[in-house]
Amino acid sequence: MSAVSETQNVLSSLARSDKTNAKATEDMQTRFLTLLTTQLRNQDPMNPMQNAEVTSQLAQMSTVDGIERLNKMFQQFVSSQESAEAMQAAALVGRGVLVEGKGMILTEAGGVGGVELAAPADKVTVTIRDAAGLEVARVEFEDLEAGSHNFVWDGTALDGQKAATGVYSMSVVASAGGEKVAAKTLEFGQVTGVIRGPKSTDLQVGSLGIFQFDDIKQIL
Numbered sequence: 001m002s003a004v005s006e007t008q009n010v011l012s013s014l015a016r017s018d019k020t021n022a023k024a025t026e027d028m029q030t031r032f033l034t035l036l037t038t039q040l041r042n043q044d045p046m047n048p049m050q051n052a053e054v055t056s057q058l059a060q061m062s063t064v065d066g067i068e069r070l071n072k073m074f075q076q077f078v079s080s081q082e083s084a085e086a087m088q089a090a091a092l093v094g095r096g097v098l099v100e101g102k103g104m105i106l107t108e109a110g111g112v113g114g115v116e117l118a119a120p121a122d123k124v125t126v127t128i129r130d131a132a133g134l135e136v137a138r139v140e141f142e143d144l145e146a147g148s149h150n151f152v153w154d155g156t157a158l159d160g161q162k163a164a165t166g167v168y169s170m171s172v173v174a175s176a177g178g179e180k181v182a183a184k185t186l187e188f189g190q191v192t193g194v195i196r197g198p199k200s201t202d203l204q205v206g207s208l209g210i211f212q213f214d215d216i217k218q219i220l
Contacts, residue, residue, distance in 0.1 A: 016206075034073045035045040089194040090215070097203075098150060099211050103186025104128065104168045105156050113170055114150040114186030116217055121174040121181040127152060129169050136163050144174075146185060148217040188219050 098114040105111060115124060124141040136157050141149070157163045174183035194203035202210050 011167045011196035042072045056183035089203055092191045092203060092216075092219065093194060095191050096187055096188060096219065097191055097205060097216050098148060098186040098218040099206060099208060099215050100184055100217070101189075101207060102169050102171065102185050103187045103208075104153070104170055105188075106153065106163060106165050106168055108154055108165060111153045111168065112150065112220070113153065114148055114188070114218060115141075115144075115172050115174070116186055117144055117146050117174055119146050119176065121176045121183070122143065122182065123176075124172065124174040126151070126185065127171045127173075129161075129171070131167060133169075136168065150186070150188075150218055150220060188220070 021062075096112070100116070104113045111128075113126065115123070115126060120142050122142060124144055126139040126141075127135055128137040128139065130136050137153060138158070139151055139153055141151070155163045155165075170185040170187075172185050174181040182187045187208060189205040191203050191209040192206050195202040195204060195210060200212055201213055203216070205211050
């Protein structure tokens with residue numbers, strides 16, 4: 001089956017679905033009005049239906065119709081939001097981002113990392129270690145606000161020499177007035193793809209894995 005034929009089949013299916021839903025709503029309204037008319041026609045003349053009863057039944061019908069319309073509008077809103085989210089995700093392909101993680105890749109140009117603070121801190125120390133777990137360098141900051149922050153390590157080791165390119169790990173310690181502040185390290189990666197899931201649009205961040213929008217701490 002050609003792509004054109006498949007598209008036409010999908011569009012026809014959607015059109016039939018819309019017509020079916022509309023007809024179902026119309027049939028329900030018709031049945032309700034028929035039932036109400038029958039009640040009025042066959043009511044006991046000595047004990048007729050009160051205006052309040054008729055108004056109540058009409059109000060119930062109006063409520064049901066209103067709920068159906070509201071549900072339809074909500075579904076349209078959700079679909080619109082999902083489409084907007086997918087477009088935003090597509091715009092991130094090729095961009096660098098920071099996500100929660102402990103790794104850092106050092107290149108000839110340096111290594112990119114980040115920290116996320118739960119509260120302001122007057123002292124933040126990021127320790128960088130090699131694959132063997134040995135401390136290679138420290139990156140220190142002062143007076144950082146709460147939130148995410150990025151930094152670049154130029155590759156200079158504790159001994160003043162240039163560290164070898166490769167994969168390193170990070171850990172962070174932060175404090176304010178001598179009190180510990182909750183902090184996390186952030187890892188740099190490049191968005192390489194968009195994955196449309198059943199409930200959300202996710203991002204493939206290189207070899208780091210799949211992340212949701214909320215997992216992206218910074219876009220670089």
